[in-house]
Amino acid sequence: MGNKELVVSALENGTVLDHIPAENVYKALNILNLKGIENQITIGINLASKAHGKKGIIKIENKFFENDELNKLALLAPDATVNVIRNFKVVEKKKIDMPEEIIGVARCMNPKCVTNHQPIKTRFTVKAKGKEVSLLCHFCEKISDTKGIF
Numbered sequence: 521m522g523n524k525e526l527v528v529s530a531l532e533n534g535t536v537l538d539h540i541p542a543e544n545v546y547k548a549l550n551i552l553n554l555k556g557i558e559n560q561i562t563i564g565i566n567l568a569s570k571a572h573g574k575k576g577i578i579k580i581e582n583k584f585f586e587n588d589e590l591n592k593l594a595l596l597a598p599d600a601t602v603n604v605i606r607n608f609k610v611v612e613k614k615k616i617d618m619p620e621e622i623i624g625v626a627r628c629m630n631p632k633c634v635t636n637h638q639p640i641k642t643r644f645t646v647k648a649k650g651k652e653v654s655l656l657c658h659f660c661e662k663i664s665d666t667k668g669i670f
Contacts, residue, residue, distance in 0.1 A: 536603040537578040544596040545576035591619040630662040
């Protein structure tokens with residue numbers, strides 16, 4: 521019997537998000553508001569990675585992101601790379617930057633915070649030390665790590 525191979529079609533136009541920690545791929549879909557969009561999305565989880573052991577990848581057809589949208593991804597995947605594809609070719613490859621502030625993306629871990637009881641968008645100042653990221657709530661001044669806030 522011959523070898524069987526499954527092939528994922530190449531993107532003609534769109535964005536490839538690579539080097540996402542495997543455990544954060546679904547959170548990345550949420551933080552980028554990709555759930556429910558009509559575009560074709562290909563997701564790979566637990567793919568082999570020389571640098572990280574296992575990684576995730578998201579390919580989105582005909583979707584291009586603004587830098588501020590992508591920078592939110594740094595909270596979950598600080599080593600992620602973004603490949604912009606046009607006419608089946610990578611026309612831009614970039615790293616994402618850690619944002620200084622995020623608004624309305626994560627929830628405050630303080631159960632008494634006003635954002636958990638009133639219709640107020642959360643607002644955090646991002647504090648990064650190497651790979652460790654924490655968020656300082658603008659309203660209650662509680663510091664949270666990025667686990668469990670998305």
